[in-house]
Amino acid sequence: MAGQQMNDSIIYQGREAGLGVIITQLSFLLACDRHVEYWVPNENNLAAEIKRIWQISDDRLSIRIGSNPHAIPNIESDELCVYVSYFHSEALCLDQTTPLNTSRKKCVAVCMHHGQGLKEDITVRGMPYNKFATARQYEILFTLLDRAGYDIITMNSNTMDLKTKTRLLNEMCDCVIGYEGGLHHLAHVLKIPSIILPWKFCDNGDPPIPPGIYFEPHRYHPDRRTWFVMQDADHDILTWSPLQLRDKIDQLHHGGGNNIVFDPLTTFDLETLRIRHPQRDLTPRLHPPDFDLIKQLRSRFNVTK
Secondary structure, three states: OOOOOOOOOEEEEOOOOOHHHHHHHHHHHHOOOOOEEEEEOOOOOHHHHHHHHOOOOOOOEEEEEOOOOOOEOOOOOOOHHHOOOOOOOOEEEEOEEEEOOOOOOOEEEEEOOOOOOOOOOOOOOOOOHHHOOOHHHHHHHHHHHHHOOOEEEEOOOOOOOHHHHHHHHHHHEEEEEEOOOHHHHHHHHOOOOEEEOOOOOOOOOOOOOOOHHHHHHHHHOOOOOEEEOOOOOOOOHHHOOHHHHHHHHHHHHOOOOOOHHHOOOOEEOOOOOOEEEOOEEOOOOOOHHHHHHHHHHHHHOOOOO
16 A cells, blocks of 8 residues: 555545545545544644644544655545545534534535635636636525525625635525535535535536536536536526525535436446436546555455445
């Protein structure tokens, strides 16, 4: 196996990465049911904050600062939760210990952009701009949420820390709506429903090819409380009534999402780790050595779709 394992620990080299990448990597590593020694480049890495907030015990996860030449190289992916479930905790450390709150709430969190402001049109089409809706579309969405009786909390600032985001979602938010990104991964570990808006273009900026483009985000968010919006008149959230929106969020609270990872037509090959659906190949886009690593660790946990 790449990387030496000491005392049956997984020694893993982390890196500077966004919230979604670190949540999915930690979910994968913790699912191996072995102690994880997670090396990070500096003390401000999100992995240490996640460990503290979710109160992940030292016998499951230890954070080390620097690099380890014997560590498993970083897997450059935020798609690993197609193989494991997201980690959870029934209590959170937010200044004081706070129960995970899965009750119904009065607000909806909306994530629109990376702190750069809304645009009237999408002119830059590569990642992450291919995922953003326009100012006019969010105006319609805000009106819909208001008529459905929700207060709106926007989460676009790149200066809002993880503890603040976690507290707002856990204590106040019934659902997260917006572009596909890290806030939805945070919602998954908090057991909060998500409604993910469709990609407008391919990740390299190429024109979309329906319907496959609409299933691309499914590989990133294998969560049963998540609804992926399709960009057509029958499925676009902007055409919903307030009652339809409230019914959809209620459905998601009961696990009624539409990720095709969980579709009976989806197949999973244990030998190759390929995950396929008639509409889309959902296999994580990994390098061959990463698949080898997953297969070597496979006996340590249940690989599921």
